[in-house]
Amino acid sequence: MMKNMTIVIMACCMALALKTAVVNAQESVYVFEPLPHAFDALEPHIDAQTMEIHYSRHHRGYFNNMLNALRGTELDGQSLESLFAKISKLPVELRNNAGGHWNHTMFWNMMSPHGGGKPTGDLAKAIDSSFGSFEAFKQQFSQAAGTRFGSGWVWLCVDTEGMLFVSSTANQDNPLMDVASTRGTPILALDVWEHAYYLKYQNKRGSYVDAFWKVVNWPEVARRYSTAKT
16 A cells, blocks of 8 residues: 555646756756856946936846746747747736747847947948948937837848848837737847936937947947858
8 A cells, every 4th residue: 555655646646847947947048147247347337226217127127027927828848939929918017028028138238348449241231232321321310219209129130132121019029029010020128218328318318328338349340240141
């Protein structure tokens, strides 16, 4: 009797362990990545307090809410890119929070304490080909940032023909979503929600955009461009 009971208990424990492993495997698809630099690494352009609050509270909140929205659904474990392709058919809660997580993960990698300056190589040539010059691109991107009404994002994207274009999306949408007015593969992102800049720049979004150019991680943008066009 005791032997049979022991076997039953062991079987239950193994089943529980297997279920836990499956859940962990599903959640491991979605990772809250460490910030690629210290909170104060982008000073004086992006202040440490804003970075800490933005990453630890805002981004973490989107990530946690995304996991809650996915948990127990058939969508759990699917890539965010595949979800974005059909996001118009999915709950708004998932759209907002999955977008918020993906967008911020990209945004952190768009900035570097060694950033700024101008792009080089194939990316520089592509910008010249698509916009006429780097300065013309920079002006168009900055204007899109300044004229985005309310909260949202500004993007540099690659279209299906390999050309570059600037676009802007509201809230936590992005150009990979099937709700975007112009779809493409993002290679540069700028967060223009007020929480991204208000502590340091208050209502001066233009000053924040000017500061962003001083920390842009052009090698990372170039890497994403090379991947997107292949």
